[in-house]
Amino acid sequence: MRTYLDxxxxxLRQALDAARLAGAGDDQQKVVLDHVLEVLRQIELTSTxxxxxxxxxxxxxxxxxxxDPYRQAKEASTGQALALYPRLRKLVTEADExxxxxxxxxxxxxxxDLALDQHDDDLWGVVERVLDQPFAVDDGASFRxxxxxxxxxxxxxxxxxETVFDRVLIETLDLPVVYAVKGGPxxxxxxxxxxxxxxxxxxxxxxxxxxxxxxxxxxxxxxxxQRLYQKAELVIAKGQxxxxxxxxxxxxxxxxxxxxxxxxxxxxxxxxxxxxxKQGAGTKPKEExxx
Amino acid sequence: MRTYLDxxxxxLRQALDAARLAGAGDDQQKVVLDHVLEVLRQIELTSTxxxxxxxxxxxxxxxxxxxDPYRQAKEASTGQALALYPRLRKLVTEADExxxxxxxxxxxxxxxDLALDQHDDDLWGVVERVLDQPFAVDDGASFRxxxxxxxxxxxxxxxxxETVFDRVLIETLDLPVVYAVKGGPxxxxxxxxxxxxxxxxxxxxxxxxxxxxxxxxxxxxxxxxQRLYQKAELVIAKGQxxxxxxxxxxxxxxxxxxxxxxxxxxxxxxxxxxxxxKQGAGTKPKEExxx
Numbered sequence: 001m002r003t004y005l006d007x008x009x010x011x012l013r014q015a016l017d018a019a020r021l022a023g024a025g026d027d028q029q030k031v032v033l034d035h036v037l038e039v040l041r042q043i044e045l046t047s048t049x050x051x052x053x054x055x056x057x058x059x060x061x062x063x064x065x066x067x068d069p070y071r072q073a074k075e076a077s078t079g080q081a082l083a084l085y086p087r088l089r090k091l092v093t094e095a096d097e098x099x100x101x102x103x104x105x106x107x108x109x110x111x112x113d114l115a116l117d118q119h120d121d122d123l124w125g126v127v128e129r130v131l132d133q134p135f136a137v138d139d140g141a142s143f144r145x146x147x148x149x150x151x152x153x154x155x156x157x158x159x160x161x162e163t164v165f166d167r168v169l170i171e172t173l174d175l176p177v178v179y180a181v182k183g184g185p186x187x188x189x190x191x192x193x194x195x196x197x198x199x200x201x202x203x204x205x206x207x208x209x210x211x212x213x214x215x216x217x218x219x220x221x222x223x224x225x226q227r228l229y230q231k232a233e234l235v236i237a238k239g240q241x242x243x244x245x246x247x248x249x250x251x252x253x254x255x256x257x258x259x260x261x262x263x264x265x266x267x268x269x270x271x272x273x274x275x276x277x278k279q280g281a282g283t284k285p286k287e288e289x290x291x
Numbered sequence: 292m293r294t295y296l297d298x299x300x301x302x303l304r305q306a307l308d309a310a311r312l313a314g315a316g317d318d319q320q321k322v323v324l325d326h327v328l329e330v331l332r333q334i335e336l337t338s339t340x341x342x343x344x345x346x347x348x349x350x351x352x353x354x355x356x357x358x359d360p361y362r363q364a365k366e367a368s369t370g371q372a373l374a375l376y377p378r379l380r381k382l383v384t385e386a387d388e389x390x391x392x393x394x395x396x397x398x399x400x401x402x403x404d405l406a407l408d409q410h411d412d413d414l415w416g417v418v419e420r421v422l423d424q425p426f427a428v429d430d431g432a433s434f435r436x437x438x439x440x441x442x443x444x445x446x447x448x449x450x451x452x453e454t455v456f457d458r459v460l461i462e463t464l465d466l467p468v469v470y471a472v473k474g475g476p477x478x479x480x481x482x483x484x485x486x487x488x489x490x491x492x493x494x495x496x497x498x499x500x501x502x503x504x505x506x507x508x509x510x511x512x513x514x515x516x517q518r519l520y521q522k523a524e525l526v527i528a529k530g531q532x533x534x535x536x537x538x539x540x541x542x543x544x545x546x547x548x549x550x551x552x553x554x555x556x557x558x559x560x561x562x563x564x565x566x567x568x569k570q571g572a573g574t575k576p577k578e579e580x581x582x
Contacts, residue, residue: 038332
C-alpha cells in the first residue's frame with residue numbers, strides 16, 4: 001500500500017508520542033519533529049507507510065537515545081493479555097466452530113495499540129464485539145482451503161500482547177507454525193522476548209525477521225528470513241503494518257486485522273472498526289534459484 | 292496562548308482538508324503540504340497557533356487559487372442554525388434565568404465546526420447538553436458585574452452559523468453591541484456576509500476586524516478596528532481561536548467557548564468537551580494617546 005498525504009499528520013503524531021514515551025524534554029521533542037518535517041519533505045509517495053515510519057522512529061531513537069521507548073507499555077500489554085488467556089482458551093474449546101472463534105480472537109487481539117489506553121474491561125469488550133461482528137472482508141473460504149493444502153504456516157506477528165491471542169489461534173491450527181517477530185524494538189511490535197513472555201514458543205517456532213522496521217519490509221529483513229518467506233506456502237500476516245507492506249505480495253498471504261486507521265480502512269474499502277480476513281493480491285514472486 | 296508541538300499534526304490536517312475543500316487534486320495537495328512542512332520548520336513556538344494557521348491557510352489559498360473553500364459549508368451552517376432560531380428564542384423567553392440560558396446557547400453554537408459533520412439533530416443535542424452541563428471554568432459572576440458597568444460591548448465573532456446563536460445572546464443583553472467579523476474568508480469564520488445572513492445586523496452594529504487571519508491577531512487588524520478594540524470596556528470573545536490570540540490581553544475580555552481541541556483544553560486545564568466562560572488574564576494595555 002502506498003503512502004497517502006493523510007499519513008503525514010500521523011507520522012508527526014507518532015514521532016511526538018514516541019519521543020515523549022522515551023522521556024524527551026520539550027527541546028528534544030522539537031529537534032525530533034524538525035527532523036521528521038525534513039523527512040516528510042523528501043519522501044516518495046510510492047513508499048509504503050511503514051518505510052516512512054521506519055525512518056521516523058529511527059530519528060526518535062537517534063535523537064533521544066532510547067532504544068525501546070515502548071518497553072514498559074509492552075510488558076503491561078503482555079500481562080493484561082495473559083490474564084485473559086484462560087478465558088480465551090475456554091471460548092475456543094466450547095465453541096461450535098473453534099477455528100472461526102480462534103481467528104476472531106486473533107483479530108480481537110489486534111486492537112491492542114499504544115495509541116489507545118486499554119483497560120482490561122475494554123479489551124474483553126473488544127473480544128465480545130469481535131466474536132459477533134460480521135467480517136467487512138471475508139476471504140475465510142480461501143483461507144480454509146489454503147490451510148487444508150499447506151504443510152506449514154509462516155505467521156507474521158504484530159503487536160505485543162496480541163501475541164497471546166495469536167497463541168490461541170496457533171493452538172487451534174492443525175499445522176506447524178513458524179512465528180516471525182521483529183529483529184529489534186519498533187513501536188509496540190513483538191520481539192523475541194515478547195513472544196517468549198506470551199508463551200508462543202510453547203506452540204510455535206519463534207524466529208526473527210532480522211529487521212526492526214514496522215510491518216515486513218522484505219528488503220530490510222535478514223537473508224535467512226527472506227529465504228523462509230520465499231519458501232512459505234501460506235502466510236498469516238497480522239495487523240495493519242503487515243498489510244501496508246505486503247498487500248500485493250500474492251494470494252498465499254492472508255491478512256487478519258482490525259481497520260483502526262482511516263487511511264487503511266479507505267484503502268481496504270471498509271468502515272473504520274471493521275474486522276478483516278483478506279487474501280493478498282498479486283502473484284507470489286518466484287523463488288530465486290539456489291546460487 | 293503559545294503554539295504547542297501537538298499543534299503540528301493539526302496544521303497539516305487543516306491544510307489538507309482546506310485544499311480538498313477547494314477542489315485541489317493530489318499533486319496540488321502535495322505542493323501545499325510541502326510548503327506547510329517548510330513553514331513548520333521555521334516557526335517560533337512563542338507565536339500563537341492562529342498566527343501559524345494564518346500562514347498555513349494563506350499557502351492553501353495561494354497554491355490552489357480558491358479564495359473561499361468553505362463558502363458552501365458556511366451557507367449550510369447558517370441555514371441549519373436559522374432553522375433552530377425560533378426554538379432558541381423560545382428557550383430564552385421561557386427561561387427562569389434568560390441571561391444564563393442565552394450565554395449557554397451562545398456557547399452551544401460554538402460546536403459548529405467544519406471538522407465535524409453536524410446534522411440538525413446533533414446540533415439540537417448539543418444545545419440540550421450545554422443547557423445542563425456545569426461550566427468547567429465559570430467567571431460568570433465577574434462577567435455579570437462587567438455587564439452592569441459597561442456602556443457598550445465589543446463582541447468578537449467566531450464561526451458562521453454560530454452567528455445565529457450569538458444573535459440570541461445579543462438580543463438578551465441590555466447593551467448596545469458592536470459585532471466584529473473577519474475582513475475576509477478564513478476557515479468557516481464569519482465574515483460580513485455571514486453575519487448579515489444570520490440577521491445579526493438587526494440587533495448589533497456589524498464591523499470588520501480588517502483581518503482574514505484566524506482569531507484576532509491585533510497587529511493584523513485595521514487601524515479603525517484597533518482603535519475600537521483599545522476603547523472597548525468589555526469584550527466578549529467567542530471560540531478557541533480568539534482565546535488563543537487574546538488570552539492574556541486583560542480582564543475586560545471574556546471568553547465563551549467549548550474546549551474542542553486537546554491542546555486548548557490542556558492550556559485551560561479542563562477536560563475536552565468542557566464549556567467555558569473565562570475572564571482574560573493580564574492587564575488591559577493602555578490606550579495610546581491620540582496623535
